[in-house]
Amino acid sequence: MRGTISIFKKDLKIYLFSPLAYTLIGAFLLIVGYLYINVLAYYILQLSRWGGFSFNSTKFIFYPVFQDVLFLLIFLVPVLTMRSFPEEESSGTFELLLTSPLTDFQIVMGKFLASYVVYLIVLAILLYMPITLSRAGKLDLGLIVSGYVGMLLAGAAFIAAGVFAASLTKRQATASMLAFAILIMLWFINWAASNFGTTFPIVAKILEKLAIFNRVKHFSEGVIDLRDVVFFVSLTVLFLYLSVISLSSRRWK
């Protein structure tokens, strides 16, 4: 625990020192903001066209926003996590970490937490959307909470995947490409499901279950399903575990 917190604090400090973090967060917020305005404009258009609404306005606005944020994580996360191990490699500080009385697990967790907290900062800033809207009318709070739970859980799994990708290589560019590939794969894994539907129904079923897209959709729609929660938590644990293995195996090369 001690080592994890030390590394987490150190990494976060270095993160927040770098212009990269601010550029990344800024660009992300800008894109999400643009999409959000777009959704609002569409909402107002619908309102003027059809008058009063019988459906859930909160869902009308926030379902696409949550889905957009989750999709954009494919681009945010690889850049967020790519430095975690390659940076130590290039500055020679890996030798310091690996010759200190730290376990590989402590190192991986410290790295994961540092990236995750930057992500939490982004999510916190995005709260401006529900907060400002709540002044204009009554929001369906349950849906907002469910959407945030989805972003928190899926984000953890994605960042764990990014940390794992970074643990495999000495170069930041390679790390980010690898993370990008893993996340794209996870997002679109169910595309092939329908093609296997009749020939290999079991394969289709597995692919369907693995599909990130279907899982995050539930949260964005306001449904917190325990199976989805377990899925993302397991995915996070799996990738962190793989990172620990990758880090230990690096010493044995």
Place this chain on the structure above:
Amino acid sequence: MSDALVEVEEIGREFHGRWVLRDVSFTVREGEILGFLGPNGAGKTTTMRIITGYLPPSTGRVRVAGYDVIENPLEVKKRIGYLPENPPLYKELTVKEYLKFVMEIKGVPTRIRKERLSEVIDYCGLKDVYGRLVGNLSRGYRQRVALAQALISDPDLLILDEPTSGLDAVQIAEVRSLIKSLRGKHTVILSTHILPEVTATCDRVIIISKGKIVAEDTLEGLEARLRPSKKVEVKVARYADRVVEELKKLPSIISVSPSGDDSILVEYPQNLDLREDIARVIVSTGAGLLELKPVSMTLEEVFLELVTEEEAEVS
């Protein structure tokens, strides 16, 4: 248990089918400063990395304070301060932040951290740069910060890989006197390819070449072993071949060879002192004795001799 702090037993290391280290064994006693000397690529860094647990050996084993590096890595790492060849620094942190981070991961107890920090800052002369970013420091200061990093946990064993590389003459002198002042307080293993470094700081030397130990001794021992004879250099006012001829007639002389225009090198057995005879012969030839001084073999020569001997053996 003996008083050996480090026991290295027949370690070897293979990289992609090539052995960079083979059958290296040695021990380091508590309180000793051991110099690890060898040309670049001899296997010094590899040996040090194996002792620190950064790199596992392909064969053999290492124990520090009785703990095996592979079986008990955390116990070993607690006792080691390591200065890698490239200083492991975070440019984005200040000196203070960096050293605090190192204390945390090295497990320095919270209550003594403040004290340790100010001690090491004083010791390494970092007071002036305490609050500055590591990335903005000069090469010499960075090396000192890196040394402070190795010292800060007050480790039993200090491993310093080329601690003076890339420094200027003044900085080198500073780092060396720093290392010398560690004598008695810490056990030190120091690697270098620069010979004066060893003479300046170490108690004992291991010379390594092509992944093997070629010699292991105290400084005096090493020199003596390779110098069964004594040499004197004689400077004369009027050099003539006759002087050489006359000197060769002296009993038990090993060799006489002219060196330069006015000097002659005379070699004779270690256990005799022929200086008086040599002087007499020269005076009697009328060559005019100007100077007569013993030539001690520098460690540089010892080193070259050992390494070339090794090469001759290999080829």
